[in-house]
Amino acid sequence: MTQYQSLYRKWRPKSFEDVVGQNHITRTLKNAIKLKRIAHSYLFSGPRGVGKTTTARILAKALNCQNGPTENPCNRCTCCTRIDGGQSMDVLEIDGASNRGIDEIRELRSKIGFVPTEGKYKIYIIDEVHMLTNEAFNALLKTLEEPPAQVIFIFATTAPHKVPKTILSRCQVFNFRRISIEETVEKLTRITEEEKIEIDAPSLHLIAESATGSMRDAESTLDQVIAYSEEKITSDVVRDILGLIPHEIFRQLIAAIINKDTGTGLKLIDKFVREGVELGQLVEDLLIYTHNLSLLKILGKDNSSSLSYFEKTEWEEVEELAKKSSTTAILKIIEELRGIAERIRFHHYPWVLLELMVVRLAHSGEKGTRLTEDGDIRSESKIDKKDIVAEKRGKLKTPPKKDQESSPAKVKITADDKTPEKDNFEQLWSKVLARIRKEKISLYAFLMAGQNVHIEDGELVIGFPKKFLFHKESLEKKENKKKVEEIFKEEASYGIRLKCVISDNESDEALNLDLYEDKDRIKDNHTATAETLKPEEGNKVNSEEIIHRNNIFKKAHDLFGGEFSEE
Ligand SMILES: [Zn+2]
Structure with a gap:
């Protein structure tokens, strides 16, 4: 019985040409080898799974191949095969995350003096080099300052900003890119064709997309998908495994809006x-x-x-x-x-x-x-x-904030200044809605047509645009009203009367695009009784400011007529 080899291992690039998506790096490295301009230390930085340690191994083979240094390592000589198998005496791969102390680096330094046994160079590949301790970095730095002629360091890191500048400045730095979806799909297609795996194109796209630029992730997802499905792989299966929501659903949702x-x-x-x-x-x-x-x-x-x-x-x-x-x-x-x-x-x-x-x-x-x-x-x-x-x-995530005065057409009263009472009411109302949704979906639909929900004079006020008169009237039916009031009472632990109003005032609607705008809170602050809402003094918005904002809106309205654009 042959042992299953993961696709990532089986399809790991063996020469510079096979490395996907990093042409800018492999070309430079090949040139350097051709011109015999080999640096003493390299830093490969970039996200995980994009080919950093793979490229480091290929570089090691290129330097130590019996035909080398050569841009095209033979992959057949003992040097090449030993490096591929991780058994070379001259190429040492060290995981910076688990060998991060000064002792490991000291040990490494003590061996550096020895001449290479098989190849021409002694090559140290230190992965996740940013994980080394400061002491280890200092010890390493001494070696980098006066590197022995036959020693080459290749550092790899996903976090170059955590590598000390003193180290960085002594390295030739290569920035590895995320691999594009197209490039990933191309390689996955090649793999599945060679491996005779039946899979459709959308599935490969989904896998590539979920890998967010990491070929290793894409290949191990493909492994998983193959293990999971018995026959032809379809995108439904892939979606299932990845827990993905397809773009198509997003498109439908946006289109519906x-x-x-x-x-x-x-x-x-x-x-x-x-x-x-x-x-x-x-x-x-x-x-x-x-x-x-x-x-x-x-x-x-x-x-x-x-x-x-x-x-x-x-x-x-x-x-x-x-x-x-x-x-x-x-x-x-x-x-x-x-x-x-x-x-x-x-x-x-x-x-x-x-x-x-x-x-x-x-x-x-x-x-x-x-x-x-x-x-x-x-x-x-x-x-x-x-x-x-x-x-x-x-x-x-941080759009430029415009000065409201200088840009009246884009007035938007933000609800960023959160206050406990606003949050509380929003949470409470959501709870009520959630329960109604569960218990009586038709009633929920009527409520959803409402806007500007707030508490005023001890009543729960919901506004309805004129065109939702039907929703308003349905909600006002005795049994529906009672249901809302009951559930509200259970959730809030205080009773309240429901009042439905027509709210087709244009400026009102424009200012209340957000259901819980400042304006509502002002009302709450003025009218809420002690047991309902407890506004904090410091969070009150003064009414002059609201009037001021209303004026800005009016100005905008005068300027642009019926148009109201919200930024
Ligand atoms: Zn070779």
């Missing part, structure tokens, strides 16, 4: 909940998806880095979605998701946040910004492309 198809949006979220998807991760992934969609929308297909994010197979539909959505709408979804991402992990009923987002976004366009492309030209022109480029450069 854009099309104001609340039903489909809520159904998708319900599906996530039933399938036990980790919603925090879902929001992060959805945020990245939408971010890439915005790049595609604003920069176009040719200039957008989203090219490598979306798979070829999904291009057609993603482009259609980008074409159909307005830039404002996409940015608005990103904004919402950012807010949710910050809160969702601490929320008792995380899906409520997502459902509220779907409903709110689907209804936010009635009076203000349209979500679809047609007729959205004015707000479109207000988007500053520079902001998007800045976002693209990794500022996804």
